[in-house]
Amino acid sequence: MGQEHEGINIFIMGKKYKVPDSLTIMNAMEYAGYQLVRGCGCRAGFCGACATIYRLKGDYDLKVGLACQTKVEPEMYLTQLPFFPAQKSEYNIQELKATAEQISQFYPEIFRCIGCNACTKICPQDLKVMQYIGYAQRGQIDRCADESFDCVMCGLCASRCPAQIVHYNVGILARRLFSRHLTPPAQHLQNRVEEIESGAFDKEINELMSADLIELKRRYNERDMEA
Amino acid sequence: MSYTPKMREQIKKVEATRAERVKQNFPRMNPEQKDNVLKNFHPDYIEASMRALPVGVNKGDRVPHELADLIEARSRVENIKFDLEDIAYDVDVLVVGGGGAGASAALLAQEQDADVLMVTKLRFGDANTVMAQGGIQGADKENDSPAIHYLDVMGGGHYTNVPELVRALTMDAPIALKWLEYLGTMFDKFEDGTMKSIHGGGTSRKRMHSARDYSGAEIMRTLRDEVRNRGVRVIEFCSVVELLLDEDGKCGGAILYNMETGEYEIARAKTVIMAVGGSGRLHYQGFPTTNHYGATGDGLIMGYRAGAKLAFMNTIQYHPTGAAYPPQILGLLITEKVRGLGAEPVNIDGAQFVFHLETRDVEASAIIREVKQNGKGVTTPTGMVGVWLDSPMIDIIHGPGTIEKELPAMVRQFARFGVDIVRDPMLIYPALHYQNGGLLIDENGMTNVENLYVAGEGAGGIHGKNRLMGNSLLDIVVFGRRAGKHAGARVKDITVKKLNMDHVASYHKELEDNGVDTAGRVSPLLLPRYTHRIDE
Ligand SMILES: Cc1cc2nc3c(=O)[nH]c(=O)nc-3n(C[C@H](O)[C@H](O)[C@H](O)COP(=O)(O)OP(=O)(O)OC[C@H]3O[C@@H](n4cnc5c(N)ncnc54)[C@H](O)[C@@H]3O)c2cc1C
């Protein structure tokens, strides 16, 4: 152990452990001896597997963070929320319309939002969660998609919602609706796929495949670079 | 934690040379110098870091010790008695691994009317796929073509790639992108729907497509949503620990392991698609890694035991810029964009020692040389050594506010632990990033073991000795789809005969016959062990 580490007490699910103060919650749990199975995925703030709820001693305020992105603090009482039993609707994205009605058909509870803002306050990604639910209610699907984009689907918002909304499932539906139905498909991509399917590149590729190493190297080294 | 007083002193040297460095152009290396630094400092070239395999199809081939240790190990289920007739899941296609390759394979297999079961070690989507920031390649612009892409891929892989696989990769790329677009993936686009695309290391055309700096996450969550919508059965926290072969030596199922209860179950399947990803968590040569928690190379181990051939497992990609400090984010990927915007690597004296935009392998090797040979690294309180990446240069070059606008994720990641990359440089060291090789596949994703498919980072041959950025997200979709389609379509004609584990027994015998000391090791590893330690 490095010399600069201060030992501090933390409480993992109520049990006391002394850990170096420089650690993340995730590393501290491992330091304490936990072999994580749940509650750990990317270890880098991308996957949302490690949602954690904690309180500091003497403070009523419930705090949250991603265990891999949050440092331990003295007298921290913590537990992970590795799974949340969220409702997800099943749909065929191809058949849907990008409207508020469509979203409310699958997630009618969004209209029960009481405006408490608990979702926004708890979001470890600092997203304006209540705001994007508002966009969904009003059928502003583009804005809902944009505002919810950085969501890692950790489940914390849903765990706090008195209206029982599963915000992140609304977010993914909005992003898919926006991308599939409100954004024009890339014409150049469509053209290219048709060219490939008609065999337009077969000859050229096969030529390269049968080129010897010297020829291949020459063509690689002489290829022109887009500025 | 923020920089210590000692480090703050050291940063002054970086600040002292900054203005001068912004003005000067550091020379690029010539081919000879590149060769030289690679040969002497690239981790792949360190003879002592690898050893020849004593058993199996690749007997004699060299692989990193950390992998060899798991290959020269006994099955973790050796001492368990299984009734292979007691079949818990009888399916057409078993997809192992819930990353991008697995999800693509499951969708395409199901489209062939196959009954698909997906099992995955962690949650569905907790995978390397979700971590990819940069983007995905595909030759879809007018000035580009699959042939130009082909040439870039071959050159990038030092001409060692399997040509048929590269053809499949580059010809299918637009088809894969079109499919993702059709499913509602939120690519960065112009108003008229035209894809925004930029360069990546080694590309001759701007064909890197992105979804902000969450490209992999966006692809993953879209595919996952689709898998769920289509009602594919998915079991999370369920690993495959050994493959099962039938009497004809064809793959016919697997042993499943419930990660929580420790229970084992038998799955019989007409085809098995292993999409279990890479092996960064084996920490080759002690390197920190950018990879997710479950990247322990399980597929390599199980496939090898079943007789599948490995390819290019002696080449590993090290990303030049992994975080070396603060310790909480050790190994965290620092996107290439930081250097792309002009930040230079600087040593303890405040001197630049390499051009900031050499290729990944050369840049990484030069950083290792500066630390290992020249002793010009900066040591952190936990004993990690790194060099500076002078991020504040970016705002000087491009104007104030650029860092915050262009690199919001990076700013956020460092700020969480008290480092302000707008004001202070970052401390970096190369990190273990990508497994270039894997189990050798054909154009349909099948290995030399009949009915065993591999897709994604676990497959080998596509990228040869070196993968270019953006071609991995591409290959998981292209070959996930190919494997899913082929494996799904063929099930009509397959009947699985009596299952057995004879290959495991004969593998053990081969170990013994060759006098291999397995020192009590069992594999696959499933999860790395980080208990009771403070550095990651
Ligand atoms: C930080 C980072 C950034 C990257 N950036 C880019 C980029 O910009 N562009 C690009 O093209 N590539 C990038 N890559 C590479 C690319 O993301 C990966 O190579 C690719 O996503 C791998 O996909 P996969 O489906 O093969 O494996 P993964 O996505 O890793 O999925 C494998 C799955 O298998 C599961 N699994 C593992 N073992 C078992 C087992 N025994 N039983 C059951 N399940 C198991 C895992 O839990 C996981 O869910 C990046 C990688 C990283 C780590």
Ligand code: FES
């Ligand atoms: S482990 Fe993925 S966000 Fe923390």
